[in-house]
Amino acid sequence: MTLTRILHGLGRAYVGLVLAFLYLPILIMAVMSFNASPFYQLPIDWSTDWFSALAGNRSLISAAWNSLYIAAITTAIATTLGTAAALALHRYQFRGKKLLQALLFPPIAIPWLITGTAMLIFFFAVGIGRGLHAILLGHVALALPYVIVVVSARLRTFAPELEEAALSLGASQWQATRRVPLPWIAPGVIAGALFAFAVSFDQFVVSYFLSAPGQTTLPVQIYAAIRKGFTPEINAVSTIIIVLSMTLMLLTARFFRFGGEK
């Protein structure tokens, strides 16, 4: 009895430590973004000065808009192409299908540093060069496998005779697809879209390689700013990003459970 209680206690302590390790630094940074002192002096002198200062920081703001803009376009392109690809992979049998499906996974596993280097070399070789357009291309390529994998996983739970049932009831092919498989995979498509957005918006390494001066994304701009000298503006912008990313991730988690019931 006492042993199990000790083990339970240890388990709780372990979980507490993990959570503290994960969230304490983030929490401290967020709190410090509201501290007027740039040297993290305690007690905290509450203010929103750094957020105001951030509003005047042109390069950070423009980089943030670039990031949002690229993430939105990446999401739209990768989700559309990825869903179509997943449907095709699900519906049709063709030569090399297995190989094609296997080839979707390495880009997820290959370190972004290597992918980024490879893209930089390739884009220069074919004349695409660097800049926002190159970042966009790179992000779509990075996000696409995530969308295909997530939508495919959802499609695998779709029973093909449901579509046949719809046809037997007089539905046209389009009516059948729209009213039966599409609603079924919608949570997967939304989850894939959120993944695509996150991959793009949080992307540093590939963006770093592909940015041109003045044409960069928020994570790269933050890195550049830190190298010049740390200011609590970075805390402020990081806090905003964390709130955004976490909202997105919580939404993803929610949509993954969507329609989980059969």
Added chain:
Amino acid sequence: MAEVTVRGVSRFYGSHVALQDVSIDFPDGGFYGLLGPSGSGKTTLLRIIAGFDSPDDGSITIGGADVVATPVQDRRIGMVFQNYALFPNMSVADNVAFGLSVRGTPKAEMSQRVSDALDLVQLGGLGGRRPHQLSGGQRQRVALARAIVTRPRVLLLDEPLSALDKALRVGMQVELKRIQREVGITTIFVTHDQEEALTMSDRIGILRDGRLEQEGPPAELYDNPVSEFAATFLGDANIFRGRSANGFLLLEDGTRLRCRSALPATAEGTAACAVRPERISLRPLDAPGASETAGGENRLAARVAKRIFAGNSISYLLDWPGGPLKVFAQNTGSPPIEEGAAVILAWTAESTLPLG
């Protein structure tokens, strides 16, 4: 309502023959059972009639018109799938309404017909449920309501009862038959369960390796099997093999069996007969006057190897030099015969069915 005809239909998957020159008339308003083991082509035939697959050769007509080139959605059929294929993202009522809504049926008429259909399958009041909240038997009823609410010309059932447990299945057999009679729809029913086929169908077609082995009303098939396969797949049968001698079947041990009709002559002179296990009477050899007891023209001596008590009947598995035999006896209250006892089997010539 409409009759369905299948003429000379063949279907090949590469070198595999799924159906070979199958011709069947499915009568208007009838309940037709397609019976066969797995791989016999029965489901392929059903899918071809539905329009999910097309024949490589032959023609399909529904209500007199050829439908081979007609896509599924224009054939006006209703189909119940093996696992019901209910739309999981829709309520029961929306599932049933689907076929009406894609045809643009007015709202008021639609809800009336949906509720009528749910009443017909005795699920009135469950329209708001989701499929996953229903039992297997209820899902089955929803699938049936969804298939008939559009007033299709033909109802196609693909082993619709196979996912239910035995007690529920028997109940649904009766129910399905009642609904089919009430609606009067031409129904084609695929099953591998011979009992189900016998009790439900007006006519049965037995398929084997993509060919139609035999077809007709259940009693006719049971009493006149054309082949050993037909005799053993639909019901139980003892098969006796031997040579044809002056119209008798001469067994290897010299026994002569009288048959119901003349044995068909074959080039090799070999012949075979089937005898249903319930047509054979059994007497212990040492019973007084056993050897003279009437019971039929045909007699054999054997030994009881195993006795299986099944309540209303008793099955005897017998050792006989020509192979194992089976006899079903009604449980009439007379003392059962012990295992190991020597017995005399007797049956009539009328029960001895020559096989082709």
